[in-house]
Amino acid sequence: xxxxxxxxxxxxxxxxxxxxxxxxxxxxxxxxxxxxxxxxxxxxxxxxxxxxxx
Amino acid sequence: xxxxxxxxxxxxxxxxxxxxxxxxxxxxxxxxxxxxxxxxxxxxxxxxxxxxxxxxxxxxxxxxxxxxxxxxxxxxxxxxxxxxxxxxxxxxxxxxxxxxxxxxxxxxxxxxxxxxxxxxxxxxxxxxxxxxxxxxxxxxxxxxxxxxxxxxxxxxxx
Numbered sequence: 075x076x077x078x079x080x081x082x083x084x085x086x087x088x089x090x091x092x093x094x095x096x097x098x099x100x101x102x103x104x105x106x107x108x109x110x111x112x113x114x115x116x117x118x119x120x121x122x123x124x125x126x127x128x
Numbered sequence: 129x130x131x132x133x134x135x136x137x138x139x140x141x142x143x144x145x146x147x148x149x150x151x152x153x154x155x156x157x158x159x160x161x162x163x164x165x166x167x168x169x170x171x172x173x174x175x176x177x178x179x180x181x182x183x184x185x186x187x188x189x190x191x192x193x194x195x196x197x198x199x200x201x202x203x204x205x206x207x208x209x210x211x212x213x214x215x216x217x218x219x220x221x222x223x224x225x226x227x228x229x230x231x232x233x234x235x236x237x238x239x240x241x242x243x244x245x246x247x248x249x250x251x252x253x254x255x256x257x258x259x260x261x262x263x264x265x266x267x268x269x270x271x272x273x274x275x276x277x278x279x280x281x282x283x284x285x286x
Contacts, residue, residue, distance in 0.1 A: 091133075092257045109265030112257045116278040117133060121286060 080106070091115055131169060131239040132176040133256040143283065148244050148252065150220045151205030161205075162246035166226045166269070167197030169239040175254045182241065182249035190262075192231035200226060200242065209276050215286050219279035226269040233262045240269055242280075253281060 080099045087094040092112050099107040149162045169175055173186025184195050201224035208218040236259040242252040272278040
């Protein structure tokens with residue numbers, strides 16, 4: 075394949091839940107490759123509590 | 129229909145009965161850590177805090193993806209740390225990224241479901257992200273830092 079014919083598209087999503095990057099390669103209007111990398115950010119912890127006996 | 133990020137309530141109870149073993153526990157029949165898996169779910173699925181066990185319903189399908197997902201690398205035992213005399217946090221994070229290599233998943237997915245395949249596929253947690261599709265490529269989930277403030281799973285007292 076002549077790689078010069080490939081069109082590369084990239085994107086980023088950054089919010090409180092994730093940091094995501096993706097890359098696509100298009101050949102003559104057809105998507106031939108798409109990869110994504112999602113970095114998960116923290117989620118709320120479980121809150122544990124001991125009940126008072128009084 | 130939508131997925132909701134949540135720590136599964138069934139898991140909360142199972143923590144207290146040692147159903148799940150992320151590390152080594154001498155009180156159990158086996159001292160080996162359980163095997164945890166990560167499965168991807170379509171954006172149209174309905175996983176949430178009520179999810180109790182792995183199901184193929186709503187799971188992604190496509191070239192290179194095996195139903196049930198991939199095994200989570202678990203080389204780091206759970207840890208805990210006190211933040212005061214009355215509060216602390218127990219935490220655990222997979223020790224490597226979760227990667228689905230050379231897959232084609234053309235229907236949008238937005239959720240990874242962590243479950244315990246050693247203990248009858250019982251649910252652990254649901255994690256959502258922006259909808260994705262993959263075409264002859266790799267999908268990678270990088271884990272947060274394994275700290276009291278950011279670990280993937282945290283149980284905290286305040």
